[in-house]
Amino acid sequence: MRSGPVVTTAQDLVGGDRSVVVARINGEIKDLATPVTDTDVVEPVTVDSPEGLAVLRHSTAHVLAQAVQEAFPEAKLGIGPPVKDGFYYDFDVATPFTPEDLAELEKRMVRILKSRQRFARRVVTEEDAVRELAHEPYKLRLIGSEGGADVMEVGGAELTIYDNIDAKSGERCWGDLCRGPHVPDTGYIPPNAVKLMRTAAAYWLGDQKNEQLQRVYGTAWPSKEELRAYLTFLEEAEKRDHRKLGAELDLFSFPEEIGSGLAVFHPKGGVVRRVMEDYSRRRHEEAGYEFVNSPHITKGALFEKSGHLDWYAEGMYPPMHLDADIDESGNVRRQGADYYLKPMNCPMHNLIFDARGRSYRELPLRLFEFGTVYRYEKSGVVQGLTRARGFTQDDAHIYCTKEQMADELDRLLTFVLDLLRDYGLSDFYLELSTRDPEKSVGTDEVWEEATETLRQAAERQNLELVLDEGGAAFYGPKISVQAKDAIGRTWQMSTIQVDFNLPERFGLEYQAPDGSRQRPVMIHRALFGSIERFFAVLLEHYAGAFPPWLAPVQVVGIPISDAHNAYLHEVAARLRQRGVRVEVDTADERMQKKIRNAQRAKVPFMLIAGDDDVAAGAVSFRYRNGEQKNGVPIDAAVDEIVASIETREQV
RNA sequence: GCCCCUGUAGCUCAGUGGUAGAGCAACCGCCUUGUAAGCGGUAGGUCGUCAGUUCAAACCUGACCGGGGGCUCCA
Numbered sequence: 001m002r003s004g005p006v007v008t009t010a011q012d013l014v015g016g017d018r019s020v021v022v023a024r025i026n027g028e029i030k031d032l033a034t035p036v037t038d039t040d041v042v043e044p045v046t047v048d049s050p051e052g053l054a055v056l057r058h059s060t061a062h063v064l065a066q067a068v069q070e071a072f073p074e075a076k077l078g079i080g081p082p083v084k085d086g087f088y089y090d091f092d093v094a095t096p097f098t099p100e101d102l103a104e105l106e107k108r109m110v111r112i113l114k115s116r117q118r119f120a121r122r123v124v125t126e127e128d129a130v131r132e133l134a135h136e137p138y139k140l141r142l143i144g145s146e147g148g149a150d151v152m153e154v155g156g157a158e159l160t161i162y163d164n165i166d167a168k169s170g171e172r173c174w175g176d177l178c179r180g181p182h183v184p185d186t187g188y189i190p191p192n193a194v195k196l197m198r199t200a201a202a203y204w205l206g207d208q209k210n211e212q213l214q215r216v217y218g219t220a221w222p223s224k225e226e227l228r229a230y231l232t233f234l235e236e237a238e239k240r241d242h243r244k245l246g247a248e249l250d251l252f253s254f255p256e257e258i259g260s261g262l263a264v265f266h267p268k269g270g271v272v273r274r275v276m277e278d279y280s281r282r283r284h285e286e287a288g289y290e291f292v293n294s295p296h297i298t299k300g301a302l303f304e305k306s307g308h309l310d311w312y313a314e315g316m317y318p319p320m321h322l323d324a325d326i327d328e329s330g331n332v333r334r335q336g337a338d339y340y341l342k343p344m345n346c347p348m349h350n351l352i353f354d355a356r357g358r359s360y361r362e363l364p365l366r367l368f369e370f371g372t373v374y375r376y377e378k379s380g381v382v383q384g385l386t387r388a389r390g391f392t393q394d395d396a397h398i399y400c401t402k403e404q405m406a407d408e409l410d411r412l413l414t415f416v417l418d419l420l421r422d423y424g425l426s427d428f429y430l431e432l433s434t435r436d437p438e439k440s441v442g443t444d445e446v447w448e449e450a451t452e453t454l455r456q457a458a459e460r461q462n463l464e465l466v467l468d469e470g471g472a473a474f475y476g477p478k479i480s481v482q483a484k485d486a487i488g489r490t491w492q493m494s495t496i497q498v499d500f501n502l503p504e505r506f507g508l509e510y511q512a513p514d515g516s517r518q519r520p521v522m523i524h525r526a527l528f529g530s531i532e533r534f535f536a537v538l539l540e541h542y543a544g545a546f547p548p549w550l551a552p553v554q555v556v557g558i559p560i561s562d563a564h565n566a567y568l569h570e571v572a573a574r575l576r577q578r579g580v581r582v583e584v585d586t587a588d589e590r591m592q593k594k595i596r597n598a599q600r601a602k603v604p605f606m607l608i609a610g611d612d613d614v615a616a617g618a619v620s621f622r623y624r625n626g627e628q629k630n631g632v633p634i635d636a637a638v639d640e641i642v643a644s645i646e647t648r649e650q651v
Numbered sequence: 652g653c654c655c656c657u658g659u660a661g662c663u664c665a666g667u668g669g670u671a672g673a674g675c676a677a678c679c680g681c682c683u684u685g686u687a688a689g690c691g692g693u694a695g696g697u698c699g700u701c702a703g704u705u706c707a708a709a710c711c712u713g714a715c716c717g718g719g720g721g722c723u724c725c726a
Contacts, residue, residue: 096655200721201654208723212654215721243718247662256699256717315725373726378652381724391726492726529726561683588680589689596687610685622686630685 010034014044021052021183031121031181047222057082059182060189060220061089066174067108078138078213086219090202096214102196116187117164117173121180129159139177193221236487242536243384245544261382261389268552273535275550280394287415289368289396294348296372300338305505306347317341317376345371346524349397350506358510364400364408371395384536391530399520409457416481416494416527422648424547427484429464433471440474442500450498451477475501485541497524545602545624547650555641556598557584558591560610567614571634578642604651605641624651
């Protein structure tokens with residue numbers, strides 16, 4: 001950090017190194033060409049920093065737009081901000097871009113990058129901007145402040161246009177309404193670290209009522225190596241895709257005959273799921289939960305009472321109308337009723353709470369259910385197990401007194417995190433969603449208290465806490481647990497949500513020690529969110545190689561020749577007695593092939609037996625990682641496998 | 652719901668208007684084997700569905716049904 005002399009630019013002060021792409025001047029990110037005075041505080045911002053990288057990508061988006069307008073002069077510009085891992089730019093074009101177009105655009109971009117065009121900032125008046133951008137209808141709408149001040153192109157008090165100036169001729173090649181800042185020239189963007197990824201449609205300013213534009217997604221990095229690392233990461237993510245692994249490992253499928261977003265679990269997936277559920281059940285029992293069951297379908301009146309039909313109807317399957325009785329002349333003899341598939345379990349649980357009078361002595365009352373719910377997701381958003389139309393929540397509703405709330409939330413959060421850790425996730429952060437004053441029920445005081453209680457519970461976990469200001473649902477604040485998986489992606493897992501609305505709507509009450517009737521506090525919580533989704537997350541986290549306790553097949557016995565089949569069947573019987581899921585591969589194949597098959601099925605333990613092992617009363621291990629351990633006595637082998645399962649270790 | 656892409660054997664994929672192909676998997680044999688594919692054979696598809704164009708459609712057109720990528724929303 002330095003202070004500079006008069007009549008100089010940020011570039012002069014801190015721009016010596018080409019990794020410096022912009023400067024932070026008195027705390028604000030500005031172009032390096034910005035003049036500074038000796039009272040300004042000027043700091044370099046390098047391309048390695050999040051801000052610097054965003055600038056690099058934003059500038060790359062401009063280069064894309066320039067290339068598009070070269071190739072398609074009729075294309076109208078939308079907006080082009082940096083986003084996670086890259087950037088996009090939206091265009092209004094008569095025909096959508098093809099993959100060939102992308103290849104062509106990339107070539108043009110490289111040419112622009114290599115020509116080292118200077119990004120030159122120019123302040124314009126609104127009238128000038130309107131005149132200059134007469135042929136860019138969307139930009140005009142931005143100037144007219146449609147979309148608000150947070151749009152990338154316009155900001156602050158003044159309008160600016162960035163001109164791209166050719167390094168040699170000094171002529172203006174292109175320009176775009178933009179608040180900047182930008183890298184000094186296109187030479188700062190390594191041509192071999194830029195790639196156009198895909199095209200997609202997007203509504204102008206994200207609003208379905210607006211025009212649909214063609215979006216081009218691209219990525220840009222400080223170096224070729226970083227681009228390559230990113231592409232490798234994408235490949236890795238693709239290999240782990242649960243839809244692909246689900247088919248390969250024969251875990252589940254989505255039969256077209258059943259319908260979009262509705263999965264069936266095959267025997268192998270069924271085992272994993274059962275083990276996940278069994279363990280969760282046990283832990284819930286130990287933690288004082290009581291198990292309930294409720295039907296999948298209910299009369300509409302229940303969802304009128306809960307309010308779901310008011311604010312959630314379009315997320316629900318349409319009703320079926322039952323029990324109406326109409327005579328020949330069309331007179332209604334009996335009024336029918338609409339039945340809905342349930343999109344949530346909470347109304348049912350409230351009915352259980354309300355089934356009889358409740359005492360303060362029963363609280364906290366923790367009702368738990370693996371409740372299968374159905375949501376009519378729009379056809380464009382259904383995606384594998386992570387976004388299905390039918391799924392099973394590990395859903396609990398906790399009814400407690402206001403006084404118990406703090407303690408309960410604290411325990412709950414600890415319980416949730418401990419359980420997630422048992423499934424092998426270890427890297428978490430928490431997100432606290434607070435009140436949106438525009439749409440919420442309940443008094444300021446209860447919101448304040450509940451939010452503060454949640455915050456304290458969160459802070460006690462010593463995890464990073466991110467604030468999601470105004471992100472809560474209308475009925476109460478919430479904490480969500482975000483988990484990072486093995487390749488660093490974050491998934492929203494558990495949510496803990498305080499609800500001020502439903503106890504009111506259902507008129508829930510308990511009788512207090514003084515004989516008065518009080519309204520309980522209600523806490524919704526799902527730990528896995530949905531079992532199917534959690535299944536998918538674990539599948540991707542482990543890349544299909546589940547730890548032994550979850551693996552569908554834990555051990556495969558592989559005979560050297562079929563003379564050893566009987567011996568391995570005996571070993572398998574011993575394992576099975578200890579509860580191990582074991583198979584013996586007696587197919588008419590060579591053992592090398594059986595090893596390959598077991599390896600591809602990601603079985604944790606292979607037990608191989610030939611003459612030597614039989615003679616010694618032993619087996620030989622081949623582990624999933626390819627290591628081997630020969631001549632292990634049967635008892636020791638069984639103990640080792642059982643111990644590995646019981647400790648829930650990964651191997 | 653909207654836009655683009657896509658649908659050929661259980662899986663991965665060839666096949667651009669003239670009688671449907673490969674590898675793996677499956678099934679049947681042969682081989683009897685020490686840590687990721689032994690050899691041979693057999694069977695398997697109304698080319699997502701329905702309509703249309705054509706002498707002729709897996710191939711061209713349309714609608715519908717799946718799937719993928721986005722927009723929006725969420726677990």
